[in-house]
Amino acid sequence: MDNLMIEALTLVLLTLLAVTGLAIARLRNLFAAAMLTGLFSLLSASVFMALDAVDVAFTEASVGAGITTVLMLGALALTRGREKTVTKMRTAQALLVTGVTGAALVYATLDMPHFGQPDTPVQQHPLRAHYLEASEKEIHIPNAVTSVLASYRGYDTLGEVTVIFTAGIGVFVLLGTARRRRR
Amino acid sequence: MTEHTILRVVAKLTIPFILLFALYVQFHGEYGPGGGFQAGVIFAAGIILYTLIFGLDEARRVIPPWAVRALISGGVLIYAGTGVACMLLGGDFLDYNVLAHKPAHGQHLGIILVELGVGVTVTGGMIGIFFVFAGRGRRREGTVE
Numbered sequence: 001m002d003n004l005m006i007e008a009l010t011l012v013l014l015t016l017l018a019v020t021g022l023a024i025a026r027l028r029n030l031f032a033a034a035m036l037t038g039l040f041s042l043l044s045a046s047v048f049m050a051l052d053a054v055d056v057a058f059t060e061a062s063v064g065a066g067i068t069t070v071l072m073l074g075a076l077a078l079t080r081g082r083e084k085t086v087t088k089m090r091t092a093q094a095l096l097v098t099g100v101t102g103a104a105l106v107y108a109t110l111d112m113p114h115f116g117q118p119d120t121p122v123q124q125h126p127l128r129a130h131y132l133e134a135s136e137k138e139i140h141i142p143n144a145v146t147s148v149l150a151s152y153r154g155y156d157t158l159g160e161v162t163v164i165f166t167a168g169i170g171v172f173v174l175l176g177t178a179r180r181r182r183r
Numbered sequence: 184m185t186e187h188t189i190l191r192v193v194a195k196l197t198i199p200f201i202l203l204f205a206l207y208v209q210f211h212g213e214y215g216p217g218g219g220f221q222a223g224v225i226f227a228a229g230i231i232l233y234t235l236i237f238g239l240d241e242a243r244r245v246i247p248p249w250a251v252r253a254l255i256s257g258g259v260l261i262y263a264g265t266g267v268a269c270m271l272l273g274g275d276f277l278d279y280n281v282l283a284h285k286p287a288h289g290q291h292l293g294i295i296l297v298e299l300g301v302g303v304t305v306t307g308g309m310i311g312i313f314f315v316f317a318g319r320g321r322r323r324e325g326t327v328e
Contacts, residue, residue, distance in 0.1 A: 054216035058208075062224040067309055070231055074316035140287040141213035141294070149218065150294040154266070154277040157297065160220075161262050161304050168255045168308035175315045 006050055013047045028083045030076055038069035055145045187236075194236040201229035209302045210295070219298040223305025230306075231313050239317050251311040258304025265296045 020040045027033045041064030048057035113120040122128065135147040149157050209222035234242035266277040274281035279293025 055218070058216045058221050059224075062221050062228070066228045067224050067231075070228070070313065071316065074313060078316070078319060138286070139290040139294070141291070143213055143215065145216070146212050146218055146294065146298075147290075150297045151277075151279060151290055154297065157301065158262055158266070158277070161259055161301050164304055164308045165255055165259045168304075168311050171312045171315055172252075175319055176311075 010047060010050045013043055013050065017043050017047070028085075030079075030081050030083055031073070033083075034069060034072040034076055037072065038065045041065040041068065055143075191236055194232055198229050198233055201232065202226060205229065205302075209298065212298055213291075213294060219301025220305055222298075223302040224309060226302070226306045227309030227313070230310050234313065234317060239314065243314070246310060248314070251307050251314065254303050254307025255311055256304075256307075258300045258302070258307065260300075261303060262297050262300030265293055265300065269293070 024036045045057045045061035135144045139147040205222045205226035208217035212218035272281040279289045280286035282289035282292045
C-alpha cells in the first residue's frame with residue numbers, strides 16, 4: 001500500500017515534470033521561463049524525496065530551485081526579457097537535434113538495470129556494505145552520506161570545494177571588481 | 184525597492200530564520216540530511232534576499248567585497264588546512280583519526296571542520312557571483328540613463 005502510494009506520487013511528479021518542461025519550451029517570456037525552471041528543480045527535488053534520497057533532494061531544492069533561479073534572473077536583468085523569434089527552418093533543425101539526442105539517451109537507458117534491481121554492482125560491491133555498516137563504528141555519526149562525503153571520500157569533496165572556489169574566482173576575474181578598478 | 188513596505192517587513196522577519204536554518208543545516212549534517220554545501224547555499228540565499236530587498240549598496244556594507252574574497256578562499260584553506268594538520272600530527276592527508284585522543288572524536292572534529300570549510304566557500308562563492316551579476320546590471324542601467 002505504501003509502495004503503491006509512493007509509485008503513484010512519483011508518476012504524478014514525473015508527469016508534472018514533463019508538463020513543466022514542455023511549458024518552458026513553449027514560453028517566449030524569459031522571466032516566466034526562469035521561474036518555471038525553478039519549479040522544475042523543486043519538482044525534481046520532490047522526486048528525489050520520494051525515492052528516499054534526502055540529501056540529493058535537499059541539494060536540488062536549495063541549489064537548483066533557489067540559487068540557480070536567482071542567477072538566471074540576474075542574467076536576465078543584463079539581457080532582454082523576451083526570446084528572439086527564430087525561423088521555422090531553425091526550429092525544425094533544433095527539433096531534429098533534440099529528437100536524435102533524446103532518442104540516443106533513451107536507447108542508452110535500455111542497458112541500465114531496472115529500478116530497484118538488487119543484483120547491480122552498486123548494490124553488491126563490498127565497499128557499500130562496509131560504508132553503511134562500518135561508518136557507525138569508525139566515525140560514530142548516524143548519517144552515512146556525511147561520513148562518505150566528508151571522511152571516506154574527503155579528497156573528492158576537497159576537489160568539489162576547489163571547483164566552487166575556481167568558479168567564483170573565474171567570475172570575479174571576468175566580470176568583477178578588477179575591471180572597474182582599471183577604468 | 185524601498186517603497187515596498189510589506190516585502191521589507193516580511194524579509195526582515197524571515198532573513199534571521201533563513202540564516203539560523205543555514206547554521207542548523209551546517210552543524211546538524213551528521214545527524215540529518217544536509218551539510219556544508221546546502222548550508223552555504225541557504226546562507227547565501229538569505230543574503231541574496233537581503234540584497235534584492237534593500238539594494239546592493241546596503242548588502243555590500245554588510246558583506247564588503249574583501250570579505251567575500253576572504254570567505255571564498257578561506258573555506259578552501261580551512262578544508263586543506265585540516266588535511267595538513269592531520270599530516271603534521273602524524274597521520275595521512277585528511278585522515279582525521281589523529282586529530283583527537285580517540286579516533287572517533289578525531290573523525291567528528293575533522294568532519295565538522297571540513298564541512299565548515301565547504302560551507303564558508305560555498306557561501307562566499309554564491310554571494311560573490313550574485314554581487315557581480317547585480318553590480319553589472321546596475322552599471323548598465325547607469326549608462327542608459
